[in-house]
Amino acid sequence: MPVVMAQDLEETASSSEDEELVNQEDHPCVMWTGGCRRIPVLIFHAEAILTKDNxxxxxxxxxxxxxxxxxxxxxxxxxxxxxxxxxEVHPSSTDYNLMWTGSHLKPFLLRTLSEAQKVNHFPR
Structure with missing residues (x-):
């Protein structure tokens, strides 16, 4: 289940300390797409639950x-x-990157999402 978090990763990719981590092509959780490989896509691995890999x-x-x-x-x-x-943030918080919901969201809530915020497409 890839989730694009382009804004967060691109904003911090400019510092030299972060460039080392982000530019590692073999990192198991980041795949770069788009022109000039600028759009990061996060890849979630189920085995991460068991391995506790730092x-x-x-x-x-x-x-x-x-x-x-x-x-x-x-x-x-x-x-x-x-x-x-x-x-995890409090359910009333608006400071999050990913929202997982069990029901459809109201249109006004969808309009207030920022570019870096994603919601599951298929509730439940």
């Missing part, structure tokens, strides 16, 4: 990626995201 966690932690889960109990999604370094 190399996989570093992406979510380095870029302070967050998620929130609404109107559903998605333990698998929560485990995958946590294993990849994402942290």
């Amino acid at each position: 190399n996989i966690r570093v992406i979510g932690e380095r870029y302070r990626l967050s998620y929130k889960i609404l109107r559903t109990d998605s333990r698998l999604v929560r485990s995958i995201l946590t294993a990849h370094g994402f942290h």
Whole structure:
């Protein structure tokens, strides 16, 4: 389940410290697409739950990626995201990168999403 987080990764890719990590073509969680390989796509690995690999966690932690889960109990999604370094925010928070919901969202909520915020396309 790839999730594009272009804005977060591109903004921080300019510093020399982050360039080392982002430019590693063999990182298991980042695939670069688009013209000149500028659009990062995050790749989630199910085995990350069992291995507790710090190399996989570093992406979510380095870029302070967050998620929130609404109107559903998605333990698998929560485990995958946590294993990849994402942290969960309060359900009323608007500061998140990924929202997983168990029902359809109201159009006004979809209009307020920023470019870096993604929502699951198929509720439940």
